[in-house]
Amino acid sequence: MSAGTTRRTVRVEDPLWEAAHGKATREGTTVSERVRASLREYVHGAAPERRTIADSLVYLVPDKLEDLQGPAFGTVELPIHLDWGPERHYNIDDDASCSALYQLTLQNSGSVEEICRIVNAERLAKLWSTMLLPTRCRGAWEAVFPELPAYTEAKEHPSWTKLSE
Secondary structure: OOOOOOOOOOOOOHHHHHHHHHHHHHOOOOHHHHHHHHHHHHHHOOOOOOOOHHHHOOOOOOOOHHHOEOOOOOEEEOOOOOOOOOOOEEEOOOHHHHHHHHHHHHHHOOOHHHHHHHOEHHHHHHHHHHOOOOHHHHHHHHHHOOOOOOOOOOOOOOOHHHOOO
């Protein structure tokens, strides 16, 4: 109990208290904190839902994985609307370079046709589990293509692992 806070008594049935205590413990909080939060919401109303620019982004996904007919090797130059940096060329043979190319394309492309021209289905499937994508983008693709491998968070960036070679 916080200093300066008056102790209040509230009657709660034992099964409800035990269930609430167990759930709060699993969530890393306390029943008292949950009650305080609920009382704040009751008195002041719910906090307004936080909206960000990322919430408004639309991620495009083709209908079939086979539609992804981008090159399987070589170099791709991204159009200026996808990469406005000084170096817009990506080596598809290099996993780190190809992953960056695909990440930019999946997140920022304005048409499914453009995605299908840039991304290769086989290379995407190989790189998918380590690509860094916004949760909503990854979810949109995995909803259409459940055959893509599960995401595994890499401990190191793919390009860093090749420095000692």
